Amino acid sequence: MPIATVNPANGETLKTYDALGAEEIEHRLATAEAAYRAHRTTSYADRARLLRRAADLLDEDVPEIGRVMTTEMGKPVKQARAEAAKCAKAMRWYADHAEELLADEVAPESAARDSGASRVLVRYRPLGPVLAVMPWNFPLWQVVRFAAPALMAGNVGLLKHASNVPQTALYLEDLFRRAGFPEGCFQTLLIGSGAVEGVLRDPRVRAATLTGSEPAGRAVASVAGDEVKKTVLELGGSDPYVVMPSADVGAAARTAVTARVQNNGQSCIAAKRFIVHADVFDAFAEAFTAGMRALRTGDPQEEETDIGPLATEQGRADLEELVDDAVENGATVLCGGERPDGPGWYYPPTVLADITPAMRVHQEEAFGPVATLYRAADLDEAVSLANDTPFGLSSNVWTRDEAEVERFVRDLEAGGVFVNGMTASHPAFPFGGVKRSGYGRELSGHGIREFCNITTVWHGA
Structure with a gap:
């Protein structure tokens, strides 16, 4: 499938894009890894400041990005504007709540003593670059509900968006850049589906999330399973x-x-x-x-x-x-x-x-x-x-x-x-399914913890 904006209201091809080559993909993976090494050490306050700035910019952009989404995938423009506003709301919610959601959890003293420790706690640490394979139906919301918690947790994002919404995909990368996130914290990969496996197998990519069809979910889960990498899948529903x-x-x-x-x-x-x-x-x-x-x-x-x-x-x-x-x-x-x-x-x-x-x-x-x-x-x-x-x-x-x-x-x-x-x-409530609708959860505290290293910290007596 070509990477192109095709207006579904009339079938007219408006813009086409060349897929990234191997050299550019490698550059973006290296940039993501370097960005993660720095971003993971930043404070929640610094991340929240940047995410709130992204929300403010998105609010300003609602009319234009709403028009773009409608042009690319056909949703009524009033629904497109509502989607953009919802994304800004979710960004602010995670900016406000991420630190408390990922706060250290201190084990009961009795349990710590029973293990021979003076104290034990659980800490949530980021995993690294996360690949997001996203669909066209909610081209902004599907991405933001991954990106906002991932960035607040200290991860960085690599977006492989649906090939029929390239302008929305590029807008998202630009939005986070304009908000002040350092280069590499969020990147859009204009690639076809055939290039996803290579990116997912790269050792610098630590996990993946996919929203989409059942066949796409199976393909990503199979590769991730072979590489022993964490995935969250949100697939079909009836x-x-x-x-x-x-x-x-x-x-x-x-x-x-x-x-x-x-x-x-x-x-x-x-x-x-x-x-x-x-x-x-x-x-x-x-x-x-x-x-x-x-x-x-x-x-x-x-x-x-x-x-x-x-x-x-x-x-x-x-x-x-x-x-x-x-x-x-x-x-x-x-x-x-x-x-x-x-x-x-x-x-x-x-x-x-x-x-x-x-x-x-x-x-x-x-x-x-x-x-x-x-x-x-x-x-x-x-x-x-x-x-x-x-x-x-x-x-x-x-x-x-x-x-x-x-x-x-x-x-x-x-x-x-x-x-x-x-x-x-x-954003406050977990979202996801069972059976062939996938596994894992997005949104809420459950969602932000999906791509965290849940670390037990044990202190001797």
Whole structure:
């Protein structure tokens, strides 16, 4: 895949970039290693000052970087601006909290004495240069939620971004440079996927984080495993959205529309499978379908647009195949379901009912504005349907029954359970999944510690 900005609203190639050669890659790896040796010795106060400066600059850049993200991957511009603002918020959160999150942990005196020590503590130390392989769907947020904690912990970052968002990738390197981070603390590598293995195998790269597809996760994890290097993977999701009879069905249906089509439906944590108790199924389906049908699809640079184009032509083709397969196997199309004429990689908000295990969409992630509706006879069937997926990123449940809430929290196989609301990420709370959605956690104290050397310090009596 070429490294290029291709406007998904019309298919026009706007800018192309040459991939880095071996000599330039080597230079950047050496620069990263040298930067790490210095950055690891800086104080939390110095790192926080630089990160706050980056947040201030990002705030100033919101209109322009929002336009760039929309041009590169098609998200509605108002959502792009919100993404940039969220990144600035996360930077400030880690600037404010990193030192306390990574503070020394002193073992109880009794445990220390039992080990023959006068005192024992646990210290969190940085690992070194970390390779981040990032996707196009949230081209700023996915990177910042890695970079902010990594830099505050004393690591340095090497970004291999998706090849269709090179301008956003280069912006990030420039942002941290303008904020005052020394050369090499954060670098963008304009390389193709074929060059990732060589970078990851380099001994100067100590760990890797990847957000993306399952095949990409397997490839990076395989190489990292062979090199015995730490990884964090955030892969696909096919999140359930369960609605029970005690729920506020109107609120559930309204929220469901946003939960499904955020980012043009191209979000790992977007709700995709809507599992509704039979007692309220018809009311929910009618309200939800009406909400999906009312969305405005169009030019993502316009403020009134709700749904822009999908990011890539192949992505639209893949989504179309899933819908066509479902229809051929008996699914009912409640709205949408047909590719529109005209330029750009648009696909309409679509609702499919009467889903069965014979359909690919039952097990595969629909990465676009396509929702599947399931009718559940009772709580047990709702839990069973929710877990009948290879993924386990997050989940949403709507109920006012506390016993049902406890059952869902206990039994749903997911990294998050959002009750009477939609899944969202926040810097203070851990984010990640189970099963084929990956492993490890981003954000919060759990995320900043993922790329730390957790060191036991034992002092003799």
